[in-house]
Amino acid sequence: xxxxxxxxxxxxCDTVYRLPVLGRxxxxxxxxxxxxxxxxxxxxxxxxxxxxxxxxVLFIQxxxxxxxxxxxxxxxxxxxxxxxxxxxxxxxxxxxxxITAVTLFFFPLFNLLTLGWLLLFGRxxxxxxAFRPLMLAMHYFGPxxxxxxxxxxxxxxxxxxxxxFEVFPDAGIYSYAALTLFITLFAGIDLRxxxxxxPSRRA
Amino acid sequence: xxxxxxxxxxxxxxxxxxxxxxxxxxxxxxxCSRCGSVLRRRKTASLSRTWALLIAAFIVYIPANVxxxxxxxxxxxxxxxxxxxxxxxxxxxxxxGLAVIVFSASIVVPMLKFLALLVLLICVHRRSHWAQPxxxxxxxxxxFIGHWSMLDVFVVALLTALVRFNVLxxxxxxxxxxxxxxxxxxxxxxxxxxxxxxxxxxxEPHE
Numbered sequence: 261x262x263x264x265x266x267x268x269x270x271x272x273c274d275t276v277y278r279l280p281v282l283g284r285x286x287x288x289x290x291x292x293x294x295x296x297x298x299x300x301x302x303x304x305x306x307x308x309x310x311x312x313x314x315x316x317v318l319f320i321q322x323x324x325x326x327x328x329x330x331x332x333x334x335x336x337x338x339x340x341x342x343x344x345x346x347x348x349x350x351x352x353x354x355x356x357x358x359i360t361a362v363t364l365f366f367f368p369l370f371n372l373l374t375l376g377w378l379l380l381f382g383r384x385x386x387x388x389x390a391f392r393p394l395m396l397a398m399h400y401f402g403p404x405x406x407x408x409x410x411x412x413x414x415x416x417x418x419x420x421x422x423x424x425f426e427v428f429p430d431a432g433i434y435s436y437a438a439l440t441l442f443i444t445l446f447a448g449i450d451l452r453x454x455x456x457x458x459p460s461r462r463a
Numbered sequence: 464x465x466x467x468x469x470x471x472x473x474x475x476x477x478x479x480x481x482x483x484x485x486x487x488x489x490x491x492x493x494x495c496s497r498c499g500s501v502l503r504r505r506k507t508a509s510l511s512r513t514w515a516l517l518i519a520a521f522i523v524y525i526p527a528n529v530x531x532x533x534x535x536x537x538x539x540x541x542x543x544x545x546x547x548x549x550x551x552x553x554x555x556x557x558x559x560g561l562a563v564i565v566f567s568a569s570i571v572v573p574m575l576k577f578l579a580l581l582v583l584l585i586c587v588h589r590r591s592h593w594a595q596p597x598x599x600x601x602x603x604x605x606x607f608i609g610h611w612s613m614l615d616v617f618v619v620a621l622l623t624a625l626v627r628f629n630v631l632x633x634x635x636x637x638x639x640x641x642x643x644x645x646x647x648x649x650x651x652x653x654x655x656x657x658x659x660x661x662x663x664x665x666x667e668p669h670e
């Protein structure tokens with residue numbers, strides 16, 4: 261273990277710091293560019309595991325239950341997230357169908373499952389099988405999950421439809437709204453904290 | 464040496480993926496000892512990639528705004544909507560708050576991203592010292608808000624799936640929404656390929 265193991269380099273400007281020790285609620289910011297370097301870890305790995313499992317349940321509910329129902333002259337029509345993805349595919353908007361499937365279904369699901377898997381082992385201080393490839397994948401998929409944008413999109417669509425139809429929010433959208441809160445909670449988590457589980461060795 | 468030493472001055476390098484600090488390797492393409500990712504001082508060809516993606520995004524942004532994104536049909540009455548007409552419609556239907564949100568996500572955010580990346584790129588080319596902390600903040604802002612532009616795409620997809628009452632009423636997506644979705648993807652790729660460290664690299668050669 262070299263002397264560099266206790267150092268931290270700012271991702272946004274390359275300034276080198278000694279790893280700070282943070283108290284409750286403290287945040288370390290880069291003195292050159294102002295980016296957040298580190299936060300105090302309020303939640304332990306156990307609490308995180310619980311949050312991820314809860315988020316996974318919400319995600320499943322949000323996907324199997326319809327999100328909104330419209331009614332017109334006694335006719336009713338509702339959709340789930342996948343209903344929306346499939347209809348975009350059949351309506352000659354395959355590009356949109358793929359973007360939607362990836363940003364609202366595959367990446368969020370992958371991230372939740374992976375985080376759960378890594379934490380399940382991590383809370384026992386162990387490295388999960390396939391730790392490295394999974395961590396790399398999460399790093400690259402991270403910016404492409406958009407569940408929170410979807411919730412706002414549902415709200416906008418409901419208001420637009422309200423002028424012509426009766427609009428009923430369904431269970432799915434409540435699950436999604438709750439999921440968004442959970443995702444915001446662990447958006448603040450530094451994935452790099454999990455890398456610290458890897459025993460260091462000399463390069 | 465300044466009070467805030469930078470990695471290269473100390474002969475160090477930080478891994479872009481896992482954050483591990485290593486001694487700067489002597490040979491190219493050395494991997495991080497913890498996660499195995501290739502250690503690079505700066506993102507590869509950051510400037511040319513960002514320019515290319517930004518220009519591509521701007522090209523698809525034009526049809527995204529000019530072409531209609533969605534068609535609503537009810538009893539033979541057909542109405543095509545563009546991004547802007549959707550906002551106007553919300554405003555006129557007494558949903559001003561929501562109109563402002565959609566206007567911000569669909570029009571202000573993409574424009575802001577184009578302008579911000581343009582400013583960031585030009586300043587790096589000129590090795591400008593101008594407003595470095597503000598430029599760093601601008602970059603963080605566009606990283607943070609970038610994906611909210613996808614809002615209108617999801618709205619069109621949802622309305623298409625929901626409004627299916629045969630001849631009574633139906634909604635179908637039009638090509639504008641595809642171009643708009645591509646604009647969002649391309650601007651996100653552009654801001655991901657920009658290396659914010661370049662903003663502070665005034666005295667050193669790039670790449």
